[in-house]
Amino acid sequence: MFDLSKMDKLSGLMRKNKIDAVVTGPSNTLEFMTGFNPVGCERFQALFITCDRRYFYICNLIYAEDMRRWFPEDAPFYVWNDGQGFHESLKKAVTDFGLTHKRIALGETIRAVDLIDMESLFSCEFVNGVSLLEELRIIKTEQDLDKMRTAARLADGVMEDLTRFIRPGMTEKEIKLKIEDLFMAKGADGLSFSPIVACGANNSRPHYREDAGVIAPKDVLLLDFGCRYQGFCSDISRTFFIGGISTEEERIYTLAGEAQAAAVKKAREGVRCCDVDRAARDCIEKNGMGDYFLNRTGHGIGFDVHEAPYISGNNERCLERGMAFSIEPGICIPGQVGMRVEDIVVINHQGETEVLNQFTRDIIIIKE
Amino acid sequence: MFDLSKMDKLSGLMRKNKIDAVVTGPSNTLEFMTGFNPVGCERFQALFITCDRRYFYICNLIYAEDMRRWFPEDAPFYVWNDGQGFHESLKKAVTDFGLTHKRIALGETIRAVDLIDMESLFSCEFVNGVSLLEELRIIKTEQDLDKMRTAARLADGVMEDLTRFIRPGMTEKEIKLKIEDLFMAKGADGLSFSPIVACGANNSRPHYREDAGVIAPKDVLLLDFGCRYQGFCSDISRTFFIGGISTEEERIYTLAGEAQAAAVKKAREGVRCCDVDRAARDCIEKNGMGDYFLNRTGHGIGFDVHEAPYISGNNERCLERGMAFSIEPGICIPGQVGMRVEDIVVINHQGETEVLNQFTRDIIIIKE
Numbered sequence: 001m002f003d004l005s006k007m008d009k010l011s012g013l014m015r016k017n018k019i020d021a022v023v024t025g026p027s028n029t030l031e032f033m034t035g036f037n038p039v040g041c042e043r044f045q046a047l048f049i050t051c052d053r054r055y056f057y058i059c060n061l062i063y064a065e066d067m068r069r070w071f072p073e074d075a076p077f078y079v080w081n082d083g084q085g086f087h088e089s090l091k092k093a094v095t096d097f098g099l100t101h102k103r104i105a106l107g108e109t110i111r112a113v114d115l116i117d118m119e120s121l122f123s124c125e126f127v128n129g130v131s132l133l134e135e136l137r138i139i140k141t142e143q144d145l146d147k148m149r150t151a152a153r154l155a156d157g158v159m160e161d162l163t164r165f166i167r168p169g170m171t172e173k174e175i176k177l178k179i180e181d182l183f184m185a186k187g188a189d190g191l192s193f194s195p196i197v198a199c200g201a202n203n204s205r206p207h208y209r210e211d212a213g214v215i216a217p218k219d220v221l222l223l224d225f226g227c228r229y230q231g232f233c234s235d236i237s238r239t240f241f242i243g244g245i246s247t248e249e250e251r252i253y254t255l256a257g258e259a260q261a262a263a264v265k266k267a268r269e270g271v272r273c274c275d276v277d278r279a280a281r282d283c284i285e286k287n288g289m290g291d292y293f294l295n296r297t298g299h300g301i302g303f304d305v306h307e308a309p310y311i312s313g314n315n316e317r318c319l320e321r322g323m324a325f326s327i328e329p330g331i332c333i334p335g336q337v338g339m340r341v342e343d344i345v346v347i348n349h350q351g352e353t354e355v356l357n358q359f360t361r362d363i364i365i366i367k368e
Numbered sequence: 369m370f371d372l373s374k375m376d377k378l379s380g381l382m383r384k385n386k387i388d389a390v391v392t393g394p395s396n397t398l399e400f401m402t403g404f405n406p407v408g409c410e411r412f413q414a415l416f417i418t419c420d421r422r423y424f425y426i427c428n429l430i431y432a433e434d435m436r437r438w439f440p441e442d443a444p445f446y447v448w449n450d451g452q453g454f455h456e457s458l459k460k461a462v463t464d465f466g467l468t469h470k471r472i473a474l475g476e477t478i479r480a481v482d483l484i485d486m487e488s489l490f491s492c493e494f495v496n497g498v499s500l501l502e503e504l505r506i507i508k509t510e511q512d513l514d515k516m517r518t519a520a521r522l523a524d525g526v527m528e529d530l531t532r533f534i535r536p537g538m539t540e541k542e543i544k545l546k547i548e549d550l551f552m553a554k555g556a557d558g559l560s561f562s563p564i565v566a567c568g569a570n571n572s573r574p575h576y577r578e579d580a581g582v583i584a585p586k587d588v589l590l591l592d593f594g595c596r597y598q599g600f601c602s603d604i605s606r607t608f609f610i611g612g613i614s615t616e617e618e619r620i621y622t623l624a625g626e627a628q629a630a631a632v633k634k635a636r637e638g639v640r641c642c643d644v645d646r647a648a649r650d651c652i653e654k655n656g657m658g659d660y661f662l663n664r665t666g667h668g669i670g671f672d673v674h675e676a677p678y679i680s681g682n683n684e685r686c687l688e689r690g691m692a693f694s695i696e697p698g699i700c701i702p703g704q705v706g707m708r709v710e711d712i713v714v715i716n717h718q719g720e721t722e723v724l725n726q727f728t729r730d731i732i733i734i735k736e
Contacts, residue, residue: 039562039577041575041674042674061662061663062662065573066576082664082680083645083681106480106481106484108410110480111476111479112474112479112482112494113474113497115480116494116495116496126480127484128484128485129481205430205434207430209407294432294449295430296450296451306409306410312450313450313451313452314452
């Protein structure tokens with residue numbers, strides 16, 4: 001059933017940001033707010049919530065029975081059919097709710113082409129609502145953090161199992177499927193994203209997803225994966241060395257680990273996200289490898305695997321109790337090698353910096 | 369490598385529609401035009417193509433190595449990093465390419481929140497580019513149709529195998545996993561969408577995806593699935609009856625089948641899509657069940673499982689040689705039962721209406 005428990009906080013955020021309504025399509029954001037996250041298609045559907053706590057849902061007739069199950073019987077529904085398109089229904093809804101000429105914030109899954117259609121239908125000021133909606137969940141409760149601790153423990157366990165599973169000759173694809181099997185066997189609800197398994201030179205591409213490689217002796221193997229557990233995500237990266245490690249590899253890996261440790265050390269309550277990013281960046285730059293540190297130091301995590309707070313150079317937000325984020329500086333030398341160590345870190349409700357992942361950050365050598 | 373072979377047709381369409389540039393994010397549309405379809409995240413990335421056949425690609429630094437592999441060495445790239453955000457790079461690109469104040473058509477995967485940011489950065493007229501981009505592939509070549517024939521044959525084979533596999537007591541989830549296994553074993557490249565397996569009253573919801581049901585004796589079981597083969601999709605639906613069929617079930621199923629046959633019969637070269645929809649609708653309405661026919665009669669299919677031409681009441685486009693689409697009128701009685709028969713139909717290059725799916729439309733009774 002539609003959960004109104006987050007409505008107070010949302011109303012407050014909307015008033016503070018002078019927003020009259022928010023619009024969210026199927027997404028983790030919608031699930032966080034309401035408990036449901038329908039599987040959609042190209043047909044427009046969304047929940048509109050006004051700052052004075054009214055709402056309506058609009059969807060195609062083929063989803064009407066699915067969606068009504070989530071709402072009270074008298075909930076305002078606007079249902080359109082394929083022969084009409086959604087324009088007239090949406091126009092009527094926006095008029096009925098007095099939203100013309102109002103300031104409306106859109107969630108991350110609303111399509112630009114639907115916004116263009118909306119702009120031609122009625123006059124509103126549309127704004128980017130991503131930050132506002134992420135603000136709703138940027139501070140995790142103690143119960144949320146417990147779910148994240150469990151999700152992290154599952155990820156640690158999968159990493160541990162992989163040290164015994166992985167052998168040269170295996171394909172990236174095999175390892176990827178094994179990761180999913182291991183998570184399911186351990187009680188995860190699903191993956192938080194499609195695992196990244198990258199050997200050879202594939203790992204210089206941080207989000208490599210081709211799964212085309214075969215593990216060779218002396219390879220460097222990058223693993224990056226996570227699960228979802230009771231709504232909350234985990235995310236861990238480690239770099240394994242197949243049959244030994246060269247001096248140069250050890251130098252790069254040690255530096256990535258030092259940068260990671262420096263950022264974790266910097267990540268305290270009250271410290272700005274950009275300063276945490278800077279701590280990792282300084283460490284890598286002063287060793288002459290700044291050009292190979294491509295990504296932000298980390299991203300917030302919770303109901304989504306990427307959400308606020310972003311640990312990047314342009315984010316001046318200060319860390320607060322209840323925030324959860326990854327720390328994952330990486331070194332990627334194009335066409336050669338990429339390495340990173342990633343843990344999820346939280347500022348817990350005692351104000352301590354707590355690293356959720358316990359799996360070792362020491363050099364792991366996989367037997368040939 | 370970036371494939372310019374579709375550029376002539378795209379330029380022509382852009383000129384005809386007075387469009388100065390099209391913008392496509394990662395999508396099947398991008399893959400159709402260029403051969404690549406990157407896995408993205410929330411970081412903005414897109415290909416801009418101008419009507420005078422220039423282009424540039426913009427992406428985050430973490431995707432730069434992946435993306436450069438697809439382009440000639442001197443291709444114009446605009447790369448932004450997490451510490452900056454994409455705004456300045458995009459503004460520079462749009463200025464360099466003389467696109468300010470121009471008319472720009474957006475593809476289906478560009479996010480509304482990114483469009484809002486773009487509108488604050490530079491002045492352009494943004495339009496919905498979905499129809500224009502679908503037009504690029506609405507007419508399939510003979511080679512395309514051959515791939516679709518193979519994809520349909522694989523789907524027919526899976527349906528055939530399922531008649532022997534399905535038994536009462538199985539879960540919807542088990543059958544769903546079996547469908548994927550069967551497709552892979554037969555040589556499909558992947559699924560065209562997450563299969564719909566809906567028993568009991570679940571099938572009155574046309575896009576039911578909860579996979580929570582268990583097949584019971586006397587159930588009606590709706591199956592809707594397809595695969596991708598060399599880029600092209602299949603899509604088939606059938607309704608099975610577990611351990612027998614009641615008189616009322618037979619009446620509904622027969623009517624769904626008659627409506628499907630009437631629409632297939634109507635679907636000839638030169639006939640309007642809305643008239644094909646009307647043929648199915650007339651059949652169901654005259655039997656007093658019009659309120660339970662929720663969906664459009666069909667959708668175009670090809671590189672995407674849903675694309676133009678849509679076989680719906682508001683589409684006056686005429687069928688032409690090379691068009692491919694589903695015919696799938698359904699009868700859905702909320703909370704009770706849903707049934708449909710779906711085949712992919714093409715107007716082939718001899719001008720004939722060819723039904724790609726060969727699996728029987730007769731009543732299938734699964735042994736208890």
